[in-house]
Amino acid sequence: MKRKLLFGERMLLGDGTEPFNAVIPFRLRGVFSEEDIKYALSRLQEKHPWLRALIQHDDKNTPWFQVPEITVSIPIRLVNRKSEDDWQEESKMEWHSTFDYQTKPLIRFVWIKGEEVSDMLFVFHHCLCDGGSAMALLYEFLKVLDNPAAEIGLENPILGIEDVVPEHILKSVKKRFKAKTIGRLAALAIKCIPVGRKAIDRQTDYLIHWKFDQATSKQLISHCKSLDVTVNTFLGATVLEAFRKVRGSSAFNKVSCPVDIRRFAPQIKDDHIFAFGLMIVMSSNQKISFLDNLRLMQDEVERKTAKLNPYITMMVMESAHDALKNFTKLLKRGKSSNDCMFSNLGRIQIPDQYRAFSLETIFSPSVIGPLGNTTTMVTSTFRGQMDFSFMGSEGYLPQAEALAIRDEIIDRIRQQLNYQEAS
Template sequence: MKRKLLFGERMLLGDGTEPFNAVIPFRLRGVFSEEDIQYALSRLQEKHPWLRALIQYDEQNVPWFQIPVLPVSIPVRIIQRQHEEQWQEESKQEWHSAFDYTATPLIRFVWIKGEEVSDMLFVFHHCLCDGGSAMALLYEFLKVLDNPAADIGLENPIFGIQDVVPAHILQNGKKRFKAKAIGRLAALAIKCIPVSKKAIDRQNDYLIHWKLEETTSKQLISLCKSSGVTVNTFLGATVLEAFKKVRGSAAFNKVSCPVDIRRFAPQIKDDHIFAFGLMIVMASNQKISFLDNLRLMQDEVEYKTAKLNPYITMMVMESAHDALKNFTKLLKQGKSSNDCMFSNLGRIQIPDQYQEFSLETIFSPSVIGPLGNTTTMVTSTYRGQMDFSFVGSEGYLPETEALAIRDEIIARIRQQLDYQEAS
């Protein structure tokens, strides 16, 4: 079983010399055996073919997911748990550890083993799956870890663009011509954009993590509902204000926000292993009040989201494989135009109580790679608490400024909640 990598997957894969890894950390209270963990991971590989896949190149040097005759198990690294923040240290180590993807799968597992409490990390190459896929895998892993006989089904995997884009669109002559024309124009434009001779030196990478208290999280959700805006828009606006306050004229007043393709393409199921993302950009009007700006931003977000067309986007990208090298070069060496990537996974609907253990928390995933500005903020809500992972590199955003931005975000959330309470 094999399939060619799509354009976006090839871009994330790169040439294999620079890791582009996502880490999903979580904390369990209970006692486990290595055999139980290995078995649960093997069940994931049984269900999801691409978790068994390696990367192989054909004679044109095009990469393919290919499942070997004798599949390789998901590697497990076990270390003794020494302190509460150890998962952050291990996350950073995993960012920088490249996958030997011609010999091992594009997924591995870290068990920070404690007597009563363990922290565990799923680590994926970002070309394998997105945040939605990762949460589905975590749900299935915990289900089997608790009950080895649990039924998690079998995935009907995606083999290519034909499994995502409906045939009446993919085979439509006008749409195919439009996609190819856009792809050609984009390829030409990318080739003409001037870039630096070398990429910015990232220097040291860092991870800043924090949680909001459950009461604060509930109050924030309530504020957003009463204001007629989503939590995503509220937090995006708050992030923009924090960057402006801390960075001044160096701030871009732009954050890029991933949009789950599953909202628009029902062919992609929640448990599909897939890594294609859609994107919108948020900006704020800094001449009006925060609340007035929120409503304008919400309208803009809804307008931009409604215009997203995953099918045409995929067709455009698949027509531009020959532009991959120039596009990657632009991302690596072009000037940054966004303050950060901001991703809100929303409420994670995974049970916390099991027969044999309890899931104390899921830390928001972190991801870092070589394609330009690494500044990324991921938030999620689990067991009523909002959780934030803020990733960056000194060469793009000094950690001292990132810490100040975190403090500003927390202060501005508190300020808006106090204002609501007072009014």
Template structure:
């Protein structure tokens, strides 16, 4: 089984010399055997073909996912658990560790082994899948680890754009023309945009982590419902305000928010291994109050989201493979124009208590790569607690400013929730 990488996957893959890795860490209370972990990982590979795949280039240097008959197991790296924050150090290590994608799967497993408590990490190349896919195979892994004979099904993998875009759209003469024209215009524009000769020096990468307890998390969700805005919108406005307060004139007043393509393309199932995403950008108005900004931003988000078209977007991108080099160069060498990428995975629907162990927490995934500004905040909610991973690089956002932004986010959230706690 094999398929060509799509445009977005090729962009994330790069030339193989720079990692673009994501990590999803979690904490288990219980005792485990390596052979049981390896078995659970092998069951994941049995279900998902692309977890068995390597990447090979053809004679035209086009990369392909290729599933070999005698596939290689997902590698396990075991380190002794010394403290509560070991998972952060191992996350940073995994960001920097290249995937030898022609020789090993695009997924690794790290076991920070303790006597009663273990932290575990899935590390994967971002061209393999997104955070939604990672949560899906995390759920399957835990299911098998607890109950080895459990049935998790078999994925019917996406083999190309034809498995996502309906045939009527994909073969439509007008839609094909539209995609080609937009693709050519975009490719020409990208070629004409001036970029620097050197990419920004990233310097040291860092991870800042925090949680809201169950009480604050519950109040935050209740507040958003009372204001008729989403948690995503609320946190975006909080983040924009924090960047403005800390960075002043250096803030861009722009936060990029990924939108799950599964909302618009039902062909892509929750458990599909897939990396393609959609994006909107949100901004706030300094002249408005916090509440007015919430409502204005919510309207803007709904308007922009309603205009998203995953099918034509994919068709445009697939028509522009020859512009990949220029597009990548623009992302790497162009000036940053947004403050941060903010991704909210929402409530993670994975059980907390299992027969053989307890899933104490899931830490929000982190991701970092070479395509421009690395500043990213990811949040998720598990077992009633909202968790935050804030990733960045000194060359884009100094660590001291990132800490100040974190403090502003926490303070602003608590200030907005205070009237509820008083009542």
């Protein structure tokens, strides 16, 4: 079984020399054997063909996912647990470790082993899967780890764009012409945009983590409902305000927000291994109050989201493979135009109690790569607690400023919640 990498996957893969890795950390209370973990990982590979895949290049240097006849097991790295924060140091180490994708799968596992509590990390190359796929894999892994006989099914994998885009759209002369025209114009524009001679030196990467307790998280969600805005919009607006307060005129007043393609393309199931993303940009009106701004931003988010078209977007990108080199160069060498990537995974619906162990927490995933501004914030909610991971690099956003932005976000949220209580 094999398939060519799509445009977005090729962009994330690069030439393989620079890692673009996503890390999903979680904490379990219980006692485990390495054999049990190996078995659970093997079951994931049995279900999902692309977890067995290596990457091979054809005579045109085009990369393909290719499943070998003999499965190469998911590598496991064992670390002795010394502190509560070991998972952060191991996450940063995994960011910088490349995948030998010609001989090993694009997934590996880290077990930070303690006597009663273990932290574990799934590590993926970002070209393999997105956050939604990662959460599905975590759910399946825990299910089998608890009960080796558990049924998790078999994935019917996506073998190309034709498995995502409906046939009547893919074969439409009008839509194909539209996609190709947009793709050609975009390729020409990208080629003409001036870029620097070399990529920005991102220097030292860092990870900042914090969590709201259940009471604060519940109050925040309730506050957003009372304002008739989503948690995503509220947090996005707060992030923008925090960047403006800390960075002043250096702030861009823009955050990029990934949108799960599964909302628009039902052909992509929750447990599909897939890495294609849609995106909208959020900005705020700096001349009006925060609350007035929230309502305007919510309307704008809804308008932009409604206009997203995953099918045409995929067709446009697939028509522009010859522009990949120029596009990658633009991302690496072009000037940054947004403050950060902000991704809200929402409520993670994975059980926390199992027969032999308990899932104490899921830390929000972290991801960092070589394609331009690395500043990224990911939030998720598990067991009623809102969790934040804030990644960045000194060359784009100094850690001292990132810490000040974190403090500003926390303070602004608490001020809003206190104001709600008082009113």
